[in-house]
Amino acid sequence: MNIHSHSHGEKKMQVSTMRRIRNAAVTLVATGALALGAVPAQASDRPIDITGYSVSSITVADSNCRNVTVNVSTRVKSDYDDSYGIIDVTRQGGVVDTLWLEGREISDRALICPSYDGLGAYRVGPADLTAYYSYWDSYWGYTDTDWVDYVDNSAKTFYVRGKAKSSVTASRRGSKVTLTAKAQVYSPEKYRYAQYNAKNAKFQVKSGTTWKTLKTVNLTKGTAKLTVTQSKKKTYRLSIPTATWASSTTSQSVSK
16 A cells, blocks of 8 residues: 555656646747747637547455556647647546546556445536647748647546445245345455445345335444345345445345
């Protein structure tokens, strides 16, 4: 964890330094152009726009770091020449990693370490862009290029979920059947499975070829119980839906 923390800190420093260097370079060149008496170019508003990100959510059952592929699609204006940018990948407002955009379409990989960064929702974007565009310089009589800096607020949310697992047991006393459910989810921070207090879990009974919900419950300390009146032998299971930080899970069925 310390190694990863150190690498994240180094990356943030590198990105910050790159942004400062870029801003200083833009100011220096602009000052030089004015000193030479060049006619300022008519700035293109946004030569390139990010139209979307493509990134898949992942489910983890260990604490290893992952490289998550992010694809970026763009749309450009007719005077577009070139571009580059820095795209933030964040969780709860904190920068987890940064991606480098160069040209129109890119594919890069975000380093996600669940044991350090945690489970839940992650966000790709916004992006700091520098875009170059072509224009006719009437003073010098040729086509030149200029640039514009801006923030593209396009964003995409993806999820890092812990793998969940569940089980259900059944006991009978006369016509009463007691179902006991348990659930766990992989916790990267603990490097093991832990109790999962799942929400909206469904106790279900098989009816023909379909499953009928008996009751929807929230687990406490990773468990829940339900007692039903049923004189006949039936088949039961537990079904837990997907959460932002945990995968869905359906237990094996049990008959009683």
